Amino acid sequence: DAMVIQNPRYQVTQFGKPVTLSCSQTLNHNVMYWYQQKSSQAPKLLFHYYDKDFNNEADTPDNFQSRRPNTSFCFLDIRSPGLGDAAMYLCATSRDLLQPYEQYFGPGTRLTVT
C-alpha cells in the first residue's frame, strides 16, 4: 500500500543534542510537510517542500531545519532541542499545492527531550 512512513516512532534525545527525524513516502507526491503537535494542541505547520523548493512558516524557530534529498524522503533536523520541543512530529504529503488537496499523514514520531 502506498503510504507515509516515519522513523523512528519514538525518539529520546538530550537537551541540546542534535536529532534527526525521517519521513518517506511511496505516494510520489510533490509536496511534503512537517507539523509539530504538542499535547492536546492542534498540529502546527513548521515548513513544507514543493519538489525541491523549501518554504518555512514565518514563526518556525531557526532551530528547526529540513532536508529533502529526493522525492521520497524528507528529514527534520532539530539543531539544539529544548524541553519545549518535546512533541509529536507529523510528516504529511499532498499531490500538489495549487488546490487544497487532502494531505496524507504518517503515524508521527514522538520526541522526548531529557
Add this chain to the structure above:
Amino acid sequence: DQQVKQNSPSLSVQEGRISILNCDYTNSMFDYFLWYKKYPAEGPTFLISISSIKDKNEDGRFTVFLNKSAKHLSLHIVPSQPGDSAVYFCAASPGAGSYQLTFGKGTKLSVIP
C-alpha cells in the same frame, strides 16, 4: 489566536445513535474545510471535505454541514459504531492556491457499545 475551534474536547455517544462534532472558525478567508480522523499511534487520516460553495457533503455514514454565515461546520456520523471512536480534527484552508491547513485541537469521540 485560534482560527479554528473545536470547543468540545470529548464526546460520548451510544452505538447506533448520531454523533455530532462541531467546529467554528473565525477567518472569513477560509474556503475549504476538511475532517480528519486519528486513531491512537496513527497519523490523522482524511475523512471528508466540503467547499464553501456547498452547504452539505455526504459520504456514507458521514455528512458534513457548512453554515458560512455562522462560520460553523459540523460532522454527523449516523449510525455511530464503536470503530468510530477516535480523535476528530477539523481543518480549514483559504482554498484554491493555498496549501495551508489550519487545524482545530480535536474532539475525542467515544462510541459506547
